Amino acid sequence: MREFGYERAHDVAGAVALLGSDPGARLLGGGTNLVDLMKAGVERPTLLIDVQELPLGDIGFTPDGGLRVGATVSNSDLAAHPDVRRHYPALAQALLAGASGQLRNMATVGGNLLQRTRCGYFADLSKPCNKRTPGSGCAAIAGEHRNHAILGASEHCVATHPSDMAVALAAFDAVISYETAEGPGDLPIHAFYLPVGDTPHIETALPAGAVVTGITLPPAPAAAHSHYRKVRERASYAFAIGSVAAALDVRDGVVRDVRLAFGAVASRPWRARTAERALTGGPADADAFAAAAGAELAAAKTLPANGYKVTLMRNLVVAVLTRLAEEAAR
Template sequence: MKPFAYLRAGSAAEAVAAFASRSDAQYLAGGTNLVDLMRLGVATPGLLIDVGRLPMDRIDGTPAGGLLIGATVRNSDLAAHPVVRSRYTALSQSVLSGASGQLRNTATTGGNLLQRTRCTYFQDITKPCNKRTPGTGCPALNGVHRDLAVLGHSEHCVATHPSDMAVALAALDATVHVHAATGERTVPVRDLYRLPGDRADLDTGLRPGDLITGVELPPVPAGVRSAYRKARDRASYAFALVSVAAVLDVRDGRVRHAALAFGGLAHRPWRADAAEDALTGAPATRASYVQAADAALEGAVPLRDNGFKVPLARNLAVDVLTRLATTEGEGPS
């Protein structure tokens, strides 16, 4: 492992200032992804700035009736929080479907959102990879890509984003709080990530040194329910082949509000705007859900070995929406 310097930040401002002083700095919280990448030689920071002990480990209600989740809240604590479980069920389910119990006890909210792809070419420094070293190529295009993208990819990268939590947060219209050298700002989770285009090395729109300090969830109106489901190769500790987070409000047999996001299909959590447009005002029937899922996946461009993801995503979305609709009248979830 390459030698590195270490600094335990005493505040968000100190962390951001320290990052600005080095071109090779990286933030460290739970370390469940970064430490692995350092062991592989993919990440080689010269300075690690430890933000894991900053006072950002609380989950508090907001004046508007939502929740503010600190960036260093552990995944296990987030999933078990009673308000998250009852009102933001998709978020709790997404966290519980990710990693192992041991990792969830260490991984943080902010770190989960910023984890890097698990594409095998990205993690193997003996192979070329535009995400790791821009301009070297994307061998996954014609190589091993069964688990990779069918939406929004480019000739430069077909990697997928690995976070389960980010998919649920995108569907729940969550907002990320960011502390930067220029001040504080908020970014909707659905706008946090970017597609690869010709800069596959850039996962998000964050600027160097930007520090996520929290995630805010809006209030849940009465009757609105949510759920998250994940299809994977084994029952636990596996990344999604396809995942679906859905938010649904059904009144008098019609869809009053719907939000749908997919994981495992693209470089970012994929918010299905076309599906939501098709669902809003439509009858709460399986036919409507099939039509909406087809609209969401219309632009899919599968690679040689991952075409199965399209019908899998379609069926998973229809099933999640159908199950949510049958719980009408049971209160918020």
């Protein structure tokens, strides 16, 4: 048992100050990921700063019709919110596809964004892992990698990002807001998560000492016609082996707007922009969906045991977009 301090922050400035006061400090949301990593010895904070009482628990419309969500909103409350269910249904579905009811009650938006990979070697101190111990090697490449990345990985790390919520946020161009001692800042989600490259231990562009304060979903009419589908090895209480968040605006059989993001295939939520470009202005049919998925997945680099994900993702894209096109035609 390692000793650590515990403080409860009551305002954002106080949380930022506490975080700056101790290089070993970590923010504690629901604790559903951080505490597990502490038990495994992967995280060894000297101070935990509980952010649950920060005044960041609101969900509401922005003046331009987008949605602003505070960082301490629980995953359950976000999934159940009527405006999320109505205007961004894929986000509610993604949240409900994750973890269990009890975990979603505890888990926060900020913590969900910043949860760490579920690569088994990351939490196993007896194995090399560049993400946990830079320069030590990657045990997964020659080891167990069935559920590892096929897009955007590197020879330094092939882990995937585990969040379902973040996949829907990537499809909807969410913007992440934070506060530091120097003041507030914003990062669009595509810039928030960094490419893995040769620094897999640096996962986000969040400045040191930053407290995430919330996310903003820009207004997007297509988002109301969206869907999230997750494939996993058990029907519930399991991380994705592949997932798709999609939104589709079809008029007269022609794709006007499409949003597509993949989960569990890369170190970050994977926005499928090649597929989006291939689809926009073209027909909304299964052949076009399959061709667009193929164009996106042409960049896939597989390992001996995870090649199945290419077929899985192609089929998922076709299934989700076909469902949305059928709904649009009704």
